[in-house]
Amino acid sequence: xxxxxxxxxxxxxxxxxxxxxxxxxxxxxxxxxxxxxxxxxxxxxxxxxxxxxxxxxxxxxxxxxxxxxxxxxxxxxxxxxxxxxxxxxxxxxxxxxxxxxxxxxxxxxxxxxxxxxxxxxxxxxxxxxxxxxxxxxxxxxxxxxxxxxxxxxxxxxxxxxxxxxxxxxxxxxxxxxxxxxxxxxxxxxxxxxxxxxxxxxxxxxxxxxxxxxxxxxxxxxxxxxxxxxxxxxxxxxxxxxxxxxxxxxxxxxxxxxxxxxxxxxxxxxxxxxxxxxxxxxxxxxxxxxxxxxxxxxxxxxxxxxxxxxxxxxxxxxxxxxxxxxxxxxxxxxxxxxxxxxxxxxxxxxxxxxxxxxxxxxxxxxxxxxxxxxxxxxxxxxxxxxxxxxxxxxxxxxxxxxxxxxxxxxxxx
Numbered sequence: 356x357x358x359x360x361x362x363x364x365x366x367x368x369x370x371x372x373x374x375x376x377x378x379x380x381x382x383x384x385x386x387x388x389x390x391x392x393x394x395x396x397x398x399x400x401x402x403x404x405x406x407x408x409x410x411x412x413x414x415x416x417x418x419x420x421x422x423x424x425x426x427x428x429x430x431x432x433x434x435x436x437x438x439x440x441x442x443x444x445x446x447x448x449x450x451x452x453x454x455x456x457x458x459x460x461x462x463x464x465x466x467x468x469x470x471x472x473x474x475x476x477x478x479x480x481x482x483x484x485x486x487x488x489x490x491x492x493x494x495x496x497x498x499x500x501x502x503x504x505x506x507x508x509x510x511x512x513x514x515x516x517x518x519x520x521x522x523x524x525x526x527x528x529x530x531x532x533x534x535x536x537x538x539x540x541x542x543x544x545x546x547x548x549x550x551x552x553x554x555x556x557x558x559x560x561x562x563x564x565x566x567x568x569x570x571x572x573x574x575x576x577x578x579x580x581x582x583x584x585x586x587x588x589x590x591x592x593x594x595x596x597x598x599x600x601x602x603x604x605x606x607x608x609x610x611x612x613x614x615x616x617x618x619x620x621x622x623x624x625x626x627x628x629x630x631x632x633x634x635x636x637x638x639x640x641x642x643x644x645x646x647x648x649x650x651x652x653x654x655x656x657x658x659x660x661x662x663x664x665x666x667x668x669x670x671x672x673x674x675x676x677x678x679x680x681x682x683x684x685x686x687x688x689x690x691x692x693x694x695x696x697x698x699x700x701x702x703x704x705x706x707x708x709x710x711x712x713x714x715x716x717x718x719x720x721x722x723x724x725x726x727x728x729x730x731x732x733x734x735x736x737x738x739x740x741x742x743x744x745x746x747x748x749x750x751x752x753x754x755x756x757x758x759x760x761x762x763x764x765x766x767x
Contacts, residue, residue, distance in 0.1 A: 375442075438484050471519060601614070609649065
């Protein structure tokens, strides 16, 4: 982890939160009923948070409630007088309160998402509340006012994506641009739902009052429920593929955990080379099932080590594996990667190059004893002239040089 950016972001969020809290305590809370209603909404959104490494927006309802409060200019036809400091204070207090049950289960609050929320809410509140209080937006009514809210929310969503990618880059060391691309991919999905709900909530409360909040929260809650079901289906799908990958281990063709180690390290190398999330998913599935062709062999390969076999035998096993994968109904791209993992690397797609290099590294490091990882990496570098893609081998070396859980699993 590179603490510089993390420390800077967390410090800025802490300074903003402390300043907002002090200002709110000094001047008092304006429109306490409105503040309480939005605080409850944010807290409920935090209670429905879903934790996970691949989740872009873990608490969409809390995010929508926070942003709508920052963009609130009227409540039930009456002007509001809360400022940006009160917005940040209410959102922070409600977020922390809603995180209490998660803390009891050992899940949060996570500092990065909390810091991002404080900064993004503070940003949109300053952009709207201060000019609104000075009468700058008095002439912005009807569609113009709605477009103004959508523009501010869209800009905030983009800034949040950049901040999330930067924090992830600082935390993992992976390239920034692919991570930003993945964050931006989520904006038209759940991000668009949050933006739309935030704008509708702010406009709805301005006209109908606080009773609009529970009504307007229902569509986003339903969308969140549907997303969770989709994620559950995806998780079940991956577990099925992982179970198929274990068939070679159960049959004694490959060592225990080999497929999962290759898959984890392949994903790390893929991230270093800039693959997107969909490409990484295909790569993971192909790495899990890369040895499944060995089930067609009459005599098992010793220790399942295919890297040392003749090229013709490697290709035969790869083609058998691709045929098996096609019968499982998995994405055809996975079968193509499995089939081509033994081809000359200049003719392979990038995912097949990665699987080939990582599989060879795992086998060679396992055979080499305590000094196996370094020896295996050196052997791969010496073989880049003909067998292994040089850019993949160097990416593997960069990944192994980082102190991550994947690397520690290899004893590097």
